Amino acid sequence: MTDTAREAAKRLAAKMRTGALRMSEDKRGVVVELNSAGDLIQALEFVKKDSESPFDMLMTISAVDWLRWKEQTGMPQPEKRYSLTYNLYSMSKKVRLFVQIAIMPADVVPSAVSVYASANWAEREVFDMFGIQFGGHPELRRIYLPEDFSGHPLQKDFPLQGHEPQDFPQE
Amino acid sequence: MKEVFPRLAECTEDERLDLCAERMVLNWGPSHPATHGTLRVILELEGETIVHCDTEIGFLHRGLEKLAESWNYNQCVNISDRLNYCSVFINNVGWHQTCEKLFGIQVPERAIYLRMILSEISRIADHMVCIGPNAVDIGALTPFWYTWDIREQAYDLLEMVTGARMTTAFTRVGGLSADIPEGFDAKTRAFLPEVYRVMDELDSLLAKNRIFNDRTRGVGALSADEAISYGWTGPCLRACGVAHDLRVANPYLAYGDMDFDIPVGEAGDTYDRIFVRIEECRQSAKIISQALDKLPGGPVLSDDKQVVLPPKPAVYTQAEALIHHFEVVIFGPRAPVAQTVYEAVEGANGELGFMVVSDGSNKPYRLHIRPPCFYIFSALPRLITGSLLADLPATVASLNIIAGELDR
Numbered sequence: 096m097t098d099t100a101r102e103a104a105k106r107l108a109a110k111m112r113t114g115a116l117r118m119s120e121d122k123r124g125v126v127v128e129l130n131s132a133g134d135l136i137q138a139l140e141f142v143k144k145d146s147e148s149p150f151d152m153l154m155t156i157s158a159v160d161w162l163r164w165k166e167q168t169g170m171p172q173p174e175k176r177y178s179l180t181y182n183l184y185s186m187s188k189k190v191r192l193f194v195q196i197a198i199m200p201a202d203v204v205p206s207a208v209s210v211y212a213s214a215n216w217a218e219r220e221v222f223d224m225f226g227i228q229f230g231g232h233p234e235l236r237r238i239y240l241p242e243d244f245s246g247h248p249l250q251k252d253f254p255l256q257g258h259e260p261q262d263f264p265q266e
Numbered sequence: 267m268k269e270v271f272p273r274l275a276e277c278t279e280d281e282r283l284d285l286c287a288e289r290m291v292l293n294w295g296p297s298h299p300a301t302h303g304t305l306r307v308i309l310e311l312e313g314e315t316i317v318h319c320d321t322e323i324g325f326l327h328r329g330l331e332k333l334a335e336s337w338n339y340n341q342c343v344n345i346s347d348r349l350n351y352c353s354v355f356i357n358n359v360g361w362h363q364t365c366e367k368l369f370g371i372q373v374p375e376r377a378i379y380l381r382m383i384l385s386e387i388s389r390i391a392d393h394m395v396c397i398g399p400n401a402v403d404i405g406a407l408t409p410f411w412y413t414w415d416i417r418e419q420a421y422d423l424l425e426m427v428t429g430a431r432m433t434t435a436f437t438r439v440g441g442l443s444a445d446i447p448e449g450f451d452a453k454t455r456a457f458l459p460e461v462y463r464v465m466d467e468l469d470s471l472l473a474k475n476r477i478f479n480d481r482t483r484g485v486g487a488l489s490a491d492e493a494i495s496y497g498w499t500g501p502c503l504r505a506c507g508v509a510h511d512l513r514v515a516n517p518y519l520a521y522g523d524m525d526f527d528i529p530v531g532e533a534g535d536t537y538d539r540i541f542v543r544i545e546e547c548r549q550s551a552k553i554i555s556q557a558l559d560k561l562p563g564g565p566v567l568s569d570d571k572q573v574v575l576p577p578k579p580a581v582y583t584q585a586e587a588l589i590h591h592f593e594v595v596i597f598g599p600r601a602p603v604a605q606t607v608y609e610a611v612e613g614a615n616g617e618l619g620f621m622v623v624s625d626g627s628n629k630p631y632r633l634h635i636r637p638p639c640f641y642i643f644s645a646l647p648r649l650i651t652g653s654l655l656a657d658l659p660a661t662v663a664s665l666n667i668i669a670g671e672l673d674r
Binding site for chain 2: 121124152153155158159168180182186191193213215216224237238240249255
């Protein structure tokens with residue numbers, strides 16, 4: 096299983112400019128870490144059109160806020176605050192590939208809607224929960240919370256019970 | 267705008283205004299009997315034709331992923347209870363399978379088989395909840411009574427084992443919280459012929475029913491390529507003709523040892539989605555019967571001291587066991603530090619995935635849930651634009667959108 100994904104990651108590395116990515120393996124499987132968010136769309140297009148195992152489905156985009164990482168684990172703090180993991184699946188080979196980027200709060204991530212239709216709502220969810228901006232998204236607005244909600248609840252500095260009681264409009 | 271009435275196009279502007287006056291904006295939901303949950307669809311209508319569709323979700327958003335960051339790994343099973351509340355046990359299995367991969371724990375054989383049996387019973391109940399109301403939405407009340415009967419019997423079985431009909435919270439890190447009670451085997455075996463009988467009844471009630479065919483064939487159809495691009499999984503994707511099922515593609519539990527088929531549709535429309543689900547119930551019954559035959563003996567919970575309570579007699583007599591008991595009860599199991607796992611199960615609606623980042627404590631640092639409904643529902647405007655208003659309830663019901671899972 097991981098062999099197929101590893102081969103695909105190697106083919107991706109050969110197509111991208113040198114030093115664009117790092118390959119690693121963990122309990123999830125093969126993870127490709129891109130050094131720059133600018134390479135994201137190109138990398139996704141390459142793996143989607145891969146000759147052996149096209150990763151034609153974007154399952155989900157998972158964001159992680161590393162703000163309290165050092166405090167809670169005692170391990171070195173990641174350089175950039177957020178990471179985004181694009182969870183890809185190959186329908187023909189039945190394997191997963193994880194494409195990961197690290198970003199700062201002010202960064203604008205290029206939107207993957209042009210590559211995968213499922214990126215539309217996945218990116219809206221990440222924006223709603225983390226406040227991460229996606230450039231070129233057709234309608235980047237909140238998906239779960241009301242438009243006038245302040246803050247992004249899955250950021251680690253957002254208190255569990257919210258900032259203050261929120262009044263929801265009563266009609 | 268898609269031109270739906272060609273004769274309108276030939277009209278002069280004055281005639282046109284006379285005929286269709288102006289477009290109407292219709293608000294469907296969030297509280298409407300045919301949405302089967304709290305979701306809102308905003309429609310722009312020209313006559314009865316939908317020319318524009320926008321969706322709004324989040325009415326049932328409870329911040330489950332944020333809550334998980336303050337609950338320990340065993341408590342989080344309650345979060346999975348509140349995802350797809352029609353087939354809760356599958357969510358329980360998905361969550362604890364993720365935990366077990368994180369902790370590196372082996373589950374006893376008996377627990378694996380019981381998880382599989384209860385998952386398939388849940389799947390049958392979920393499909394019945396989808397098919398029955400879907401038929402009611404398009405005017406066929408009779409199938410509803412048959413499906414609800416099976417659903418009740420399935421919930422009775424789950425209640426017999428777990429004590430709850432819906433929020434079962436029955437799995438634990440390392441297995442199940444209890445073994446099956448006496449009489450479960452016989453009662454389940456008596457349930458299976460009922461499933462086959464009702465599926466045949468549904469076939470005969472619906473398959474050649476003229477009204478049903480007219481209301482569902484070609485309604486809300488999506489091509490296989492588009493379905494894959496939208497991230498569709500489960501019965502909706504299989505209705506589009508893609509034979510993808512995680513139970514076969516990446517076998518978990520003991521599905522690799524079971525003999526069953528993946529039913530697929532052709533057109534990817536409402537009709538196919540319903541009949542793929544009906545056939546899946548037969549396949550689930552087949553799996554349950556094989557699993558009951560092969561059900562091994564032994565414990566249902568691992569004996570790994572790191573995560574599981576020691577036996578009560580030992581707690582009362584041995585200091586070491588008492589310490590373990592205290593550790594597990596007060597702190598809960600601790601995960602290895604800085605690990606990321608992603609595990610997915612084939613839920614009743616498709617791939618239900620859990621991504622966990624651990625920080626070495628007893629609580630997840632980050633939990634991300636990949637609900638199948640979320641991606642299926644995102645394609646609704648694509649499915650419904652250009653069709654008639656009456657097709658909307660039929661389509662939404664056949665997608666089986668469960669708000670608990672959609673909104674988390």
